[in-house]
Amino acid sequence: MSNAPVDNSRRRFLTIATSVVGGVGAAGAAVPFIASWNPSERAKSAGAPVEVDISKLEPGQLVRVEWRGKPVWVVYRTPAMLDEMKKHEGNLRDPNSDEPQQLDFAKNYHRSTRPEIFIAVGICTHLGCSPSFFNGGFGEKIEGTEHGFFCPCHGSKFDMAGRVFQGVPAPLNLEVPPYTFIDDTTILIGEVGGVA
Template identity: 65%
Template sequence: MSNVPVNNGRRRFLTAATAVVGGAGVVGVAVPFIGSWNPSARAKAAGAPVEVNVSKIEPGQLIRAEWRGKPVYVVRRTEQTVKDLAKHDDQLRDPNSEMAQQPSYATNAYRSIKPEFMVALGVCTHLGCAPTHHNGDFDQFVEGVSQGFFCPCHGSKFDMAGRVFQGVPAPLNLMVPEHSFPNEDTLLVGVGQGDA
């Protein structure tokens, strides 16, 4: 045995340094592990809900989100737009939304939970093109209707509830995805009302 005196300061330093390095290793392993609990890009594309902040959308404005790899159109309709929806029912193919193109809670005159918000997939029901939003100049496509969606590929036309006009190639209204409003400022696409 050696008669060298024990250096307690050095021993404490080495013990503390080992604990710090070990703690850093645990954190280094835990961060990716916990991060793996989040849905992957593949899972999000497969249908994970998408959150949309609707608080800053101006009346008449459209914003786009993406859910399941498809565009979702969210429009804040003006009071006048909501009032005008019933004025052209006689020109629509399915004015009462009798075809299953929306959840049951959105089977109403507005095809939405809240009349001021239109939520629809931005995919034409003819061949899957993306209709463009026309605000104020839609009457060039449908006389007497100032706002709507026009599909430039084959000329299909939809109103501000996503309902298809007669005499166009699209056979159905735009699809309304499952959605809900967990609070006044947030739209959740992919989770239905009452499912959140």
């Protein structure tokens, strides 16, 4: 055995080098693991807001878009449609949209931020069928009402504000999704904001 002094600098160097390499390896393994917690691009796009250009939307016309895998209707209501909605409020289950699933800005007779533009998720609140749009001829479903939505699956009826009539299977008004007007002709469905 030699009583020569021990060189601790080499030992210290090896300890530091091993620690650095181990730390880099742990960080390299952690980055993909932590990144896997983030939603995929497909999941992000499925829930992402959708822009809708309504510059070419004609009075009385309905366009369909998809948001979060659901059909969303954008309807340009005519003055006659708006007037008609006030005449049958006594026949509606929830005319003032008092049910808790409603957004605050949808708690009026037209259920929208702009009376002439109606936006709703096109899924019946009974069992999830998609109602049909009647722009005239709805009177055979509800007397004295020419415009509305009729669910062919079980006969639920909704007026032009998506409010459900009494005596039908659907328990709630159609869902109004969160949306905001970016400008006069562009709507962002999926985010609530101010009105342009």
